[in-house]
Amino acid sequence: MAGGPLNKVKTLSKSQQAYHWIKERIAQQEFTPGYRLVLATIAGELDMSVVPVREAVRQLEAEGLITFERNVGARVSMVDDSQYRTTMQVISVVESAATALSARELTEADLRQARAVNEIMASRLERFDPRAFSALNQEFHHILYCRCPNARLLEIVESEWTRLGHLRDSIFAFVPDRARESVREHEEILGLIERAAPLNEIEEAVRRHRKGTLSAFIEHEHPDEAAGFPAL
Amino acid sequence: MAGGPLNKVKTLSKSQQAYHWIKERIAQQEFTPGYRLVLATIAGELDMSVVPVREAVRQLEAEGLITFERNVGARVSMVDDSQYRTTMQVISVVESAATALSARELTEADLRQARAVNEIMASRLERFDPRAFSALNQEFHHILYCRCPNARLLEIVESEWTRLGHLRDSIFAFVPDRARESVREHEEILGLIERAAPLNEIEEAVRRHRKGTLSAFIEHEHPDEAAGFPAL
DNA sequence: CCTCACGGGAACGTATATGATTTTTCAGTA
DNA sequence: TACTGAAAAATCATATACGTTCCCGTGAGG
Numbered sequence: 001m002a003g004g005p006l007n008k009v010k011t012l013s014k015s016q017q018a019y020h021w022i023k024e025r026i027a028q029q030e031f032t033p034g035y036r037l038v039l040a041t042i043a044g045e046l047d048m049s050v051v052p053v054r055e056a057v058r059q060l061e062a063e064g065l066i067t068f069e070r071n072v073g074a075r076v077s078m079v080d081d082s083q084y085r086t087t088m089q090v091i092s093v094v095e096s097a098a099t100a101l102s103a104r105e106l107t108e109a110d111l112r113q114a115r116a117v118n119e120i121m122a123s124r125l126e127r128f129d130p131r132a133f134s135a136l137n138q139e140f141h142h143i144l145y146c147r148c149p150n151a152r153l154l155e156i157v158e159s160e161w162t163r164l165g166h167l168r169d170s171i172f173a174f175v176p177d178r179a180r181e182s183v184r185e186h187e188e189i190l191g192l193i194e195r196a197a198p199l200n201e202i203e204e205a206v207r208r209h210r211k212g213t214l215s216a217f218i219e220h221e222h223p224d225e226a227a228g229f230p231a232l
Numbered sequence: 233m234a235g236g237p238l239n240k241v242k243t244l245s246k247s248q249q250a251y252h253w254i255k256e257r258i259a260q261q262e263f264t265p266g267y268r269l270v271l272a273t274i275a276g277e278l279d280m281s282v283v284p285v286r287e288a289v290r291q292l293e294a295e296g297l298i299t300f301e302r303n304v305g306a307r308v309s310m311v312d313d314s315q316y317r318t319t320m321q322v323i324s325v326v327e328s329a330a331t332a333l334s335a336r337e338l339t340e341a342d343l344r345q346a347r348a349v350n351e352i353m354a355s356r357l358e359r360f361d362p363r364a365f366s367a368l369n370q371e372f373h374h375i376l377y378c379r380c381p382n383a384r385l386l387e388i389v390e391s392e393w394t395r396l397g398h399l400r401d402s403i404f405a406f407v408p409d410r411a412r413e414s415v416r417e418h419e420e421i422l423g424l425i426e427r428a429a430p431l432n433e434i435e436e437a438v439r440r441h442r443k444g445t446l447s448a449f450i451e452h453e454h455p456d457e458a459a460g461f462p463a464l
Numbered sequence: 465c466c467t468c469a470c471g472g473g474a475a476c477g478t479a480t481a482t483g484a485t486t487t488t489t490c491a492g493t494a
Numbered sequence: 495t496a497c498t499g500a501a502a503a504a505t506c507a508t509a510t511a512c513g514t515t516c517c518c519g520t521g522a523g524g
Contacts, residue, residue, distance in 0.1 A: 062294030093329045
């Protein structure tokens, strides 16, 4: 037949279909934290048997999106305050390292794009929409760290972000006051990268930036514990 | 009944049995990197069906110990030079952070124990056994970071070490010359912790220490590329 | 006559379905 | 509150379908 060498249509295995289906639902918040995942139901919905679904669930468990209890079942992971804090701390460590390692690889275009995003953020300081602002923030940082040549480090950064689930999209809903300061710090980070500052300075700047947001969050939610949380 | 709350004997599920069985074999190097894992064979060996084995394999895949190819099968992950380097870089980032966060939590006993381990290492500098030395090195660092209150960070450190597989036990087989310097740097790190130095100094010291070992390794194995590897 | 490329098919192993078994949960009752 | 039984759901075994790999035989070219 005429087809050429592209006969391989690459049908996803059923486990992978289930995996993506569930992940999508979680991302869209159709399955909210605490939601009980019943294998048979999902299997029915996807027109397959429970075996592949089970496998998908185990994969998602390994990623931390789902918690699983023997003979009981799976539910979408809860992210409580304490988890939020530990995860954000991990992110502040690995993302700052990734950004520093990425700095020398960034192109002119990357920097332009990052600056553009930050300018949009600045322009939205009035008429503030926390969710949109968080999304832009996410995008800004992603541009800066995604050229990091250490693939494993990148994987960890991304996986920690997905671990946070929908909270990642609403950081500034908790601490709107940080927004202005955040934009300014972004500018500072861009400056350091552009003038090819030492990598450790870039790393420290990003870490300070994240730490600032986290501290603001902690002080806002738990003014009493603020001092008790260990930081770097 | 008299028993108390420990009636639960907690029989492991078959998947978990398989999981631990395989992991153990890999750790003992009975399954060496590249080894082909045949589900049915393992299932037979463990007197169970392939389904739980399959699940165990997928879990190990998520941890990075096993690589899996659709419709082909599973094999124990290879760790090549490049992976070694990226993983060690990740470790240098996360372990140093974990150690710093752990520093204030360490007890007198912890420090005594760490110092004892380092003294044993020092005493073995003559009659040098790389594997034993690597194991002691591992133990030393584990004592220092294991009190880190950020559980997630600890998980990442540990998982990166297991990712390295048997290479983690033989670092000093590649670069024996680093041994003496290593012991000295351990002493320095202990000093910083004991005199309650700022956390960032502790973190930097650990990172320098790891970076030193990694550089020594790179220079030894690939004298040409030494300059090309990005570092912090 | 030897070599090597191609193609068919058996052997091996994975992917998924179905059904039996076990565990947990929950409602109803003493 | 404690106990019992039934329903729901997970776990695993067995069976079958499907995809890959490897080997071997055939035929063309050197």
